[in-house]
Amino acid sequence: MSSLKTASLKIATLIIIAVIIIAGIAVYVMISRPPAPTGITLRVISRHPYEILNEAREEFLQSEAADKYGITWVRWLPVDPGEWVDVIRTSAEKPGQEVDVAWGGGPTLFDFLAGEGLLAPLTSDAISAVEVEIPDEISGAPLKRVDEEGHLIWIAAAISSFGFTVNLGYLEDRGLPVPDEWTDLASEQYAITLPSPSVAVADSTKSTSNTRMYEIILQNYGWIDGWKIITLMGANSRVYDKSGLVRDAVIRGDVGAGITIDFYGYTAQLENPDLCMYVIPKDGSIVNGDPIALLSSSAHPEAAQAFIAWVLSAEGQKIWLDPLINRLPSNPKVFETPEGANRPDLKQAYEKTLQSMVIEFSDEVASSYEYAMMWFYHATIARAHDALQNAWSKLALAKLNGEITDEHFQELVNELTDPTMLSFDDPNIGPSTFTEEYAISISDLIRTDVNYRNEMVGLWIQAAEERYADVLQSLQALIGG
Numbered sequence: 001m002s003s004l005k006t007a008s009l010k011i012a013t014l015i016i017i018a019v020i021i022i023a024g025i026a027v028y029v030m031i032s033r034p035p036a037p038t039g040i041t042l043r044v045i046s047r048h049p050y051e052i053l054n055e056a057r058e059e060f061l062q063s064e065a066a067d068k069y070g071i072t073w074v075r076w077l078p079v080d081p082g083e084w085v086d087v088i089r090t091s092a093e094k095p096g097q098e099v100d101v102a103w104g105g106g107p108t109l110f111d112f113l114a115g116e117g118l119l120a121p122l123t124s125d126a127i128s129a130v131e132v133e134i135p136d137e138i139s140g141a142p143l144k145r146v147d148e149e150g151h152l153i154w155i156a157a158a159i160s161s162f163g164f165t166v167n168l169g170y171l172e173d174r175g176l177p178v179p180d181e182w183t184d185l186a187s188e189q190y191a192i193t194l195p196s197p198s199v200a201v202a203d204s205t206k207s208t209s210n211t212r213m214y215e216i217i218l219q220n221y222g223w224i225d226g227w228k229i230i231t232l233m234g235a236n237s238r239v240y241d242k243s244g245l246v247r248d249a250v251i252r253g254d255v256g257a258g259i260t261i262d263f264y265g266y267t268a269q270l271e272n273p274d275l276c277m278y279v280i281p282k283d284g285s286i287v288n289g290d291p292i293a294l295l296s297s298s299a300h301p302e303a304a305q306a307f308i309a310w311v312l313s314a315e316g317q318k319i320w321l322d323p324l325i326n327r328l329p330s331n332p333k334v335f336e337t338p339e340g341a342n343r344p345d346l347k348q349a350y351e352k353t354l355q356s357m358v359i360e361f362s363d364e365v366a367s368s369y370e371y372a373m374m375w376f377y378h379a380t381i382a383r384a385h386d387a388l389q390n391a392w393s394k395l396a397l398a399k400l401n402g403e404i405t406d407e408h409f410q411e412l413v414n415e416l417t418d419p420t421m422l423s424f425d426d427p428n429i430g431p432s433t434f435t436e437e438y439a440i441s442i443s444d445l446i447r448t449d450v451n452y453r454n455e456m457v458g459l460w461i462q463a464a465e466e467r468y469a470d471v472l473q474s475l476q477a478l479i480g481g
Contacts, residue, residue: 039072040303043098045079045087045295047105047208049244052327053078055319056311065126065310069303081109081208082371082447088118092297100298101307102291103157106208107142108215108367110154110291114147120296121151126309131155133331134312139358143289143330156289156330157311158320161353162213163280165247165265167272170256174198179257181283182217186232190257191396194389199237200246200258204377207243209261211374212288215366218373220284220359223436224418231417233259234381235392251276266326266349280352284359289330314340321346328353369439371447376419376434379460387468391416395475403479416471424463427455434460 046053057074060066077099079087084102091099102113113119122131134155136144143156164179171178174193179185185199202210218226238255240246247264249255251272260268265278292311298304310316317334320327321343328350334340335347381388395416399409415421419434426432426442446453 039070100304124305139287154291154293188396194393228417372439372443380464384464
């Protein structure tokens with residue numbers, strides 16, 4: 001009987017403990033999550049990192065605009081760019097889940113949204129008042145886009161250049177030159193430390209900023225020579241899944257150089273001023289306006305436009321001045337504020353960007369092949385990386401040691417990198433090579449048909465690995481190894 005009582009007491013005790021634990025978890029969840037909003041919640045799809053988004057939300061919710069329009073919360077949707085269209089369209093069919101604003105991701109992505117009919121005209125008085133403070137273009141890059149009817153559909157909230165961040169200590173320790181052109185990062189000089197890479201890049205399917213840099217190289221150097229640079233740069237590199245990891249690798253000194261958007265470089269300079277430096281390549285970059293826009297799916301268009309107007313105002317642009325963010329503003333009036341006066345370094349970077357060497361760049365051309373380019377890069381460089389790097393390191397070493405002639409070196413580099421020399425069987429077309437025309441013809445299908453995309457990625461990986469093995473075999477035949 002006593003044992004029965006003891007067992008009952010144990011069970012009762014366990015039940016009490018379980019109840020206490022469950023109650024504690026419930027209380028923790030209630031105090032740790034944001035309070036349920038009683039007013040408007042704006043939903044914003046974005047490519048910005050959380051250090052930007054969270055500061056923007058904190059500052060905006062204290063603004064007069066938030067109070068006037070009853071906006072009590074801003075929910076961020078950090079979605080990969082390839083999923084934006086589906087997410088936005090699906091949200092429009094779910095009351096209470098509609099996405100209101102798109103913010104950050106580059107003009108090509110926003111022009112694509114416009115082509116899909118997902119951007120709504122910016123018509124509010126608040127936007128009209130602040131829009132005049134923002135230049136129509138800067139260094140040849142448009143900061144505003146109007147549709148065929150003349151309606152304003154996006155405005156740049158920030159500007160960006162593209163280049164690379166370098167760690168001078170790493171380069172000096174290894175006797176590597178400080179790069180100042182895209183081609184430097186694709187040179188055999190940067191292959192001497194392999195298999196320990198001295199360069200860092202990001203997979204184009206994971207980073208809109210790195211995708212833009214690959215497009216800059218393609219448009220500046222042409223399709224074949226551009227892919228040569230991109231491929232050898234990838235061969236010299238460690239390929240990361242996020243562009244922020246590229247910046248961090250340079251700051252830590254894991255690598256000597258990484259291709260980055262400008263504000264990552266400025267952050268590196270602030271965090272490690274004696275060693276890190278941001279470089280705008282002298283063989284050409286572009287200046288981008290990074291847009292913000294109202295979505296056609298918005299359930300709160302007036303409130304959403306109030307948020308957009310705040311982001312574009314001198315008050316909202318102060319978030320770019322944070323030492324953890326370091327972005328260049330689209331509205332130069334922010335430099336007239338007390339906070340702007342405290343960032344002469346960022347103002348100097350802004351003025352330097354205006355004077356940088358910019359190339360002629362077409363967003364339309366970039367958009368025409370973007371998805372095919374992204375996934376071809378993913379397959380032939382990111383996924384076939386070990387085979388690529390192995391072949392390239394041995395080829396570069398043979399060149400540097402004088403084991404092969406310049407003529408043979410260039411022949412094998414062409415075989416390693418020329419996309420028009422890579423043969424594969426497209427299931428819809430048959431035998432194909434990755435010409436610019438072919439990339440344009442399949443880009444939309446790559447975006448919309450996951451099964452086709454996966455099949456092509458598999459075919460490209462196989463073809464690339466076979467090509468890299470063939471180059472290695474040809475090299476060994478030349479040097480007798």
